[in-house]
Amino acid sequence: MSDYITLLDQVRHCRLCADQLPQGPRPVLQLHPSARLLIAGQAPGRKVHASGIAFDDASGARLRDWLGLDATQFYDPTLVAILPMGFCYPGSGPHGDLPPRPECAAHWRVPLLQQLPKLQLTLLLGQHALAWHLPAAGNITQAVRNWQAGWPHILPLPHPSPRNNLWLQRNPWFAAEVLPVLRQRVQQLLGTS
Template sequence: MSSFASLLADVRSCTLCAEHLPLGPRPVVQLHPQARILLAAQAPGRKVHETGLPFNDASGDRLRGWLGLSRESFYDPELLAILPMGFCYPGKGKSGDLPPRPECAPRWRSALLERLTDIRLTLVVGQYALAYHLPEERQGVTQAVLNWQKYWPTVVPLPHPSPTNNGWFSANRWFELELVPLLRERIAELVAE
């Protein structure tokens, strides 16, 4: 078994799907073996690709608000591991970014997850992370989020915080009224540990 540092270096230098990436490879992850919270996301957007900082965009602002975390806490790898399903920006599609590249998760995900041995809460963000982490939730993101109590307090399915989902948030006001306050409390407990 390779060391965590060696594995992370291999991830950061990955070019597995370079020929399919419009801006070239730039794996964006945030990992530390002592992280207590895992953020299982989809794939970096263009702005994240440019800066190399995960959730460094409007989606990240909304997500940090949901979690009640400052930027400093959010970007503390010993608190929060950020492991998207695809590590590089996949490019633009007709209605937003393309799905995460399919090569990434099979190549890296298991090896990384097995080294994150102190995770106490997994936040599953969006449909691609949901399919991997909660495969029994086959009726979509909305139904999975409605079923959040089945997984509480160790796993929380979340909609993607993208501004393109504003319609979802308008139609599902319960999410920010009921689930978000409980999620903030749970995060605060883990920050205090």
């Protein structure tokens, strides 16, 4: 138990890419060795950077709905681990937030994942998480269409950001086919209903 606490403390005090972060480092993650569900996201946005709470935004509200979890369940680290590809807000670019800083995954991802012995389902939110966990899966639409390939242990998902509303409208099969199965699996894993 102390290894994971020490590691979390090290991550929370990380300054690997401090010089490249427009608002400075503020690592946001959630981890406990008992977690059975892992959310592998992109990187915190501006609002999450300000609050220090993962998915404390419209993306989080949609994600909790997709999972059928309330905030208490979602933010219970003994149930849900949240490890984005980048732990700090990377800043914004011409088309939204910049990609996650690569230093996080290169330095921290493997040691953190090793702290999750009870993990049974990993959700890959967006292209950056998909590229790290399933590099041969193709683009996010292809991977989500082929969602059964890694089921029931790994599931690629579009990012729940409101920026993906058009994707969701163009792909109604996602809500009809994938979300009911995902909710059922989450209920089985976490004992929620």
